[in-house]
Amino acid sequence: MQEMTVHAPERRTWPAWRARALAGLAGIAQMLAFAPRDVWWLQLLAMAGLFALVERSASRRDAAWLGGCFGTASFVCGIWWLYISMHTYGGMPGIMAGAAVVLFSIYLALYPALATWVTRWVGPAGPWRALAFAGAWILAEWLRGTIFTGFPWLSPGYAHVDGPLAGFAPLVGVYGMGGLAALAAAGIAQAVLPAVASVRPGRRLAMVVGVLALLGAGAGLSRHAWTAPSGKPITVRLLQGNVAQDMKFERAGIDHAMTLYRDMIVAAPADFIMTPETAFPVLLQGIPPDIAASIREFADRTGSHVALGAVGATLTERGPTDLTNSLFGVTPRDRTLYRYDKHHLVPFGEFVPWGFRWFVDMMHIPLGDFLRGTATPAGFVVRDQRVAFDICYEDLFGEEIAQTLRNMPEPATVLANSTNLAWFGDTIALDQHLQIARMRSLETGRPMLRATNTGTTAIIDAQGRVQARLPAMTTGVLTGTVQPYAGLTPYIRFGNAPALLLALAALGLGLFMTRRAR
Numbered sequence: 001m002q003e004m005t006v007h008a009p010e011r012r013t014w015p016a017w018r019a020r021a022l023a024g025l026a027g028i029a030q031m032l033a034f035a036p037r038d039v040w041w042l043q044l045l046a047m048a049g050l051f052a053l054v055e056r057s058a059s060r061r062d063a064a065w066l067g068g069c070f071g072t073a074s075f076v077c078g079i080w081w082l083y084i085s086m087h088t089y090g091g092m093p094g095i096m097a098g099a100a101v102v103l104f105s106i107y108l109a110l111y112p113a114l115a116t117w118v119t120r121w122v123g124p125a126g127p128w129r130a131l132a133f134a135g136a137w138i139l140a141e142w143l144r145g146t147i148f149t150g151f152p153w154l155s156p157g158y159a160h161v162d163g164p165l166a167g168f169a170p171l172v173g174v175y176g177m178g179g180l181a182a183l184a185a186a187g188i189a190q191a192v193l194p195a196v197a198s199v200r201p202g203r204r205l206a207m208v209v210g211v212l213a214l215l216g217a218g219a220g221l222s223r224h225a226w227t228a229p230s231g232k233p234i235t236v237r238l239l240q241g242n243v244a245q246d247m248k249f250e251r252a253g254i255d256h257a258m259t260l261y262r263d264m265i266v267a268a269p270a271d272f273i274m275t276p277e278t279a280f281p282v283l284l285q286g287i288p289p290d291i292a293a294s295i296r297e298f299a300d301r302t303g304s305h306v307a308l309g310a311v312g313a314t315l316t317e318r319g320p321t322d323l324t325n326s327l328f329g330v331t332p333r334d335r336t337l338y339r340y341d342k343h344h345l346v347p348f349g350e351f352v353p354w355g356f357r358w359f360v361d362m363m364h365i366p367l368g369d370f371l372r373g374t375a376t377p378a379g380f381v382v383r384d385q386r387v388a389f390d391i392c393y394e395d396l397f398g399e400e401i402a403q404t405l406r407n408m409p410e411p412a413t414v415l416a417n418s419t420n421l422a423w424f425g426d427t428i429a430l431d432q433h434l435q436i437a438r439m440r441s442l443e444t445g446r447p448m449l450r451a452t453n454t455g456t457t458a459i460i461d462a463q464g465r466v467q468a469r470l471p472a473m474t475t476g477v478l479t480g481t482v483q484p485y486a487g488l489t490p491y492i493r494f495g496n497a498p499a500l501l502l503a504l505a506a507l508g509l510g511l512f513m514t515r516r517a518r
Contacts, residue, residue, distance in 0.1 A: 016062060016065070019053050019056070019057070019062070019066060020065055020066060020069040021069075022049065022053060023049075023050055023053050023065075023066040023067070023069040023070040023073075024069045024070065024072070024073035025049075025073070026046045026047070026049040026050045026053075026070055027046070027050075027069065027070040027071060027072065027073035027074035027075075027077075028073050028074065028077050029042055029045065029046035029049070030042070030043050030046035030047065030070070030074050030156070030159070031073075031074045031075075031077045031078040031154065033046065033159040034078065034154060034158060034159050034428075034432060034435065035158075035428070035431035035432050035434065035435035036428060036431035038159075038161075038162050038435070039159075040159050040160045040161075040162055040163030040165070041163070042159075043156060043159040043160065043181060043185075044181060044184055044185045044188060045185075045188070046185075047156065047181060047182055047185035047186075048185040048186070048188040048189040048192075048193065049189070049193075050066065050067070050070050050116070050185075051119075051130070051133055051182075051185055051186045051189040051190075052189040052193045053066050054066055054067075054116050054119055054120055054133070055129065055189070055190075057120060059120070060117050060120045060121050061117075062120075063116040063117055063119065063120035064113040064114070064116055064117035064120075065113070066116055067109070067112040067113035067114070067115055067116030067117065068106075068109045068110065068112065068113035069109075070109070070112050070116075071105075071108060071109030071110075071111065071112035071113065072105050072106055072109040074109075074112075074154065075104075075105035075108045075109060075154065076101065076102060076105045078153070078154045078428075078432075079101065079104070079105065079108075079153060079154070079429075080101060081424040081425065081427040081428065081429040082097075082100070082101050082104070082424070083097045083098060083100075083101050084423070084424050084425045084427065085423040085424055086100060086101075088246075088425070089245050089246060089423055108144065108151065111140040111141065111143060111144040112140065114136070114140050114143070115133070115136040115137045115139075115140035115141075115182075116136075118132070118136040118139075118140075118507070119132050119133045119136045122135075122136070122507050122510040122511045122514060126190075126203075127190070127203065127207075128509070128510050128513040128514070129186070129510065130183060130186030130187055130189075130190060131183065131506045131509060131510055132506060132507055132510030132511075133182050133183070133185075133186045134179045134180065134182040134183035134186065134503075134506055135179065135502070135503040135504065135505070135506030135507040135510065136182075136503075136507060137156070137178055137179050137182040138175050138176060138178065138179035138182075138499050138500065138502070138503035138506075139500070139503045139504075139507070141155050141156070141157075141175045141178050141179075142175050142496060142499070142500060142503075145175070145396075145397065148347070149344070149345075149347060150396075150397065151396075152174070152175075152396055152397070153396065153432070153436075154432070155174050155175065155178055156177075156178035156181050156182070157169075157173075157174035157175065157176070157177030157178040157181065157439070158174060158432075158435050158436060158439055159181075160177055160181060161435055161438045161439055161442060161464055163215075163218075164215040164216070164218040164219040164222070165177050165180055165181060165184075165214075165215065165218040166218065166222055166442055166464065167217070167218040167219060167220065167221030167222035167223075167224070168180055168217075168218050168221060169439060169442035169443050169464075169491070170221075170226045170442065170443060170444075170445055170489035170490060170491050171221070171489075171490050171491060171498065172491070172498050172499040172502070173398050173399070173402075173443050173491045173495070173496055173499055174398055174439050174443070175496055175499050175500075176496075176498065176499030176502065179499065179502070179503060179506075180214060180218070183214065184211050184214050184215065187207045187208075187210050187211040187214075188207075188211055190203075190204070190207050191204045191205075191207035191208045191211065192204075192208075222463075225445075226445045226487060226488075226489040226490070227444075227445030227446065227462060227485040227486060227487035227488075227489060228485065228486060228487055229483050229484070229485060229486075230385065230413045230484045230485055230486035231383075231384050231385060231413075231484055233481040233482060233483045233484075234271040234272055234382060234383060234385060234414075234481065234482060234484065235270040235271045235272070235479075235480075235481050236270055236271065236272045236273070236274070236449055236459065236478075236479070236480055236481065236482055237268065237270040237272075237273045237274075237477055237478070237479050238273075238274055238449060238450065238451040238457050238458075238459070238470075238477070238478040238479075239261060239264045239265070239273070239274065239275050239276065239279070239451055239457075239477055240276065240451065240452055240453065240454070240455065240457040240470050240474070240475065240476050240477070240478070241257060241260050241261055241264070241275075241276065241279060241453055241475060242453065242454050242473060242474055242475040242476075243256070243257045243260070243279075243422070243453055244422065245420075245422035245423055248278075248281055248420075248422065248453075249281055253281075254281050254282060257279060257280065257281060258280050258282070258287065258288065258291055259291070260475075261275050261279045261280065261308075262291045262294060262295060264477055265295055265298065265306060266294060266295065266298040267477070268477075268479075269298075269302035269303065269304045270304055270479070271303075271304065271305060271382055271383055272304075272305050272307070272382045272387065272416075272449075273304055273305070273306045273307070274306075274307040274416055274418060274449060274451040275306075275307065275308055275309045275418065275451055276309055276418055276419060276420050276451050276452050276453040276457075277309045277325065277391050277392050277418045277419050277420040277452075277453070278309045278310065278311065278325065278420060279308065279309040279310070279453070280308060280309065280310040280311075281310075281311070282310065282311060283310070283311050283312075283313050283320055284308075284310045284311065284312060284313075284326070284328060284337075285313070285315065285320075287310065295308070295330060296330065299330045299331070299332045300332050300333050302332075303332045304332065305329065305330065305331055305332065305380070305381075305382045305383075306329070306330040307327050307328070307329050307330075307380065307387075307389070307416070307418065307451075308327065308328045308329075308330065309326075309327055309391075309418050309420075310326060310327075310328060311323055311324070311325065311326065312324035312325075312326035312328075312339065312341055322371045323369070323370050323371060324341040324342065324370055324371050324373050325341070325342040325345075325370050325373075325391055326339055326340060326341045326342065326373070326391075327339070327340045327389050327391065327418055328340075329380040331381070338380045338381075340373070340380070340389040340391075341371075341373025341374065342370070342372075342373055342390075342391040342392075342394060343372050343373040343374055343394070344393065344394045344397055344400060345370055345372055345393075346392070346393045377407065377408065377409070378408060378409065378410070379408065379410075379412035382414075385412075385413045385414060385484045386408070386410060386411075386412040386413055386414070387412055387413075387414045387415075387416050387449075388401070388404060388405060388408075388412035388414070388415050388416065389416050389417075389418065390415070390416075390417050390418075391417070391418055391419065392417070392418070392419035392420065392421075394417075395415075395417045395433075395436055395437055395440050395448075396436055398439065398440055398443050398444075398491070399495045399496050401415065401440055401443075401444065402443065402444065402491055402492045402495050403495060405444060405446075405488070405492050406488070406492055406493065406495075411486070411488065411492075412446070413446065413484030413485055413486050414446060414447055414448075414449065414482060414484050414485075415440060415441070415444065415446050415447065415448045415449070416448070416449040416450075416451075417437055417448060417449070417450045417451075418450075418451050418452075419433065419450065419451075419452045419453070420452065420453040420454075421433060421452060421453065421454060421455065422453045422454045426454070426455075426472055426473050430452075430454070430455045430456045430472050431456065433456070434450070434456045434458055434466070434469075437450055437458070437460060438460055438464040438465075438466070439464070441460050441461070441462060441463070441464040442463070442464040443489065443491045443492075444489060444491065444492055445462050445485055445487060445489045445492075446462055446484075446485050447459070447460060447461050447462050447482045447483065447484065447485065448460040449482065454472060454473050455470065455471070455472025455473060455474075456469055456470070456472055457469065457470040457476075457478050458470070458478070459478065459480050459482055461482070461483070462483070462485040467480065467482075468480050
């Protein structure tokens with residue numbers, strides 16, 4: 001009798017163009033999970049689709065292409081508003097501005113491509129690849145937030161500020177949350193999607209239970225208080241002048257802004273009053289004496305503490321030098337001004353990277369080359385509390401805020417962000433930035449105050465919830481109270497170290513199992 005040989009069915013792979021198109025659609029779906037829609041579960045489904053495609057990929061090269069298509073589509077749809085700053089307000093030709101957005105998105109997509117390449121290389125097919133996917137994603141996002149000063153906008157963890165994974169923020173920060181989201185997404189893919197054939201049917205139920213346990217653990221951690229109320233609530237007034245960006249640095253616009261913010265400041269007292277970034281778009285010494293005197297008299301008379309956004313400089317015989325993007329704190333009955341200088345600057349907006357002067361010269365953005373400040377060792381004292389400032393883009397870097405709090409002799413009990421997003425018009429950038437600020441509250445267990453020029457001005461409590469906000473593109477004052485919080489969350493104590501250690505452990509275990517399987 002002739003011997004018969006039974007062969008296992010081969011896993012079918014799709015044509016490369018189809019898989020990459022599906023990866024791009026998954027990237028678009030992930031972008032839709034962020035603010036202003038705030039659909040956290042959609043981010044998990046989008047990443048689950050990407051993982052399923054990686055599982056079916058024929059090689060590491062194909063897997064990298066899938067991650068690149070996923071990232072490019074997500075970033076083009078998520079940061080298109082950069083076009084407005086370069087073209088509408090910067091004067092760059094539309095074709096060049098559009099090309100710059102696409103090229104920048106392709107650069108950012110290199111990091112998801114790295115994550116999927118590493119996943120395909122490290123993790124053997126099956127449950128270990130899910131673990132490798134999570135570890136690779138943490139490292140890739142951390143690199144994206146670090147290399148070339150970093151640009152961690154739309155990091156996957158931000159989509160989960162309203163989801164069950166938010167409970168992990170005080171432990172592992174936004175990058176760790178992104179890795180946990182990747183782990184849950186891979187579990188969903190292996191448990192549910194028929195395209196992932198490498199998981200035995202008996203293990204699918206275990207995957208479902210594991211995902212539910214992960215989400216349940218996050219929901220349980222959300223109820224744990226890592227910090228505690230400190231003292232009595234303080235009253236705040238957050239100013240939103242809605243000064244048009246195209247007139248902000250014109251002479252008429254400068255005079256209008258200074259008069260407007262002076263009148264808004266002295267209209268009513270509060271424990272703490274804050275203006276947006278460069279609300280006074282001149283050197284501090286260039287604020288007219290009558291405006292400066294009226295603010296000083298108001299602070300002394302009412303006991304109000306005022307934070308003014310202006311330009312710092314060193315005055316020399318040849319003129320001002322060492323320009324800084326700064327906040328100046330006016331303390332009642334104290335002639336000494338508190339000063340905070342922005343230290344994490346925006347490439348192309350506040351400093352010119354080497355070799356890109358030609359690119360910046362195509363735009364007409366004033367005050368485009370600032371000096372990098374140093375981190376402030378102590379916060380601005382308001383009553384018996386301390387406020388830690390950051391300016392605009394700086395609140396993307398949670399590890400730096402955590403380090404500042406950790407190194408303070410008396411850690412600040414309130415965070416405050418002063419920003420000007422008028423460069424990006426009335427776009428999703430405003431809601432995305434508010435979502436980022438909410439993550440900083442979750443990580444540190446502290447309230448966040450936001451004073452913005454055009455939006456979104458808001459009061460965020462220590463649990464990351466928006467207590468009150470002003471409508472975007474309106475002129476107004478947000479008045480309320482905020483409860484300061486004291487104590488150190490694990491993220492403040494250790495920063496990104498726990499997340500990175502978990503990522504290395506996951507990748508190391510995946511690599512070990514791969515070699516063992518071979």
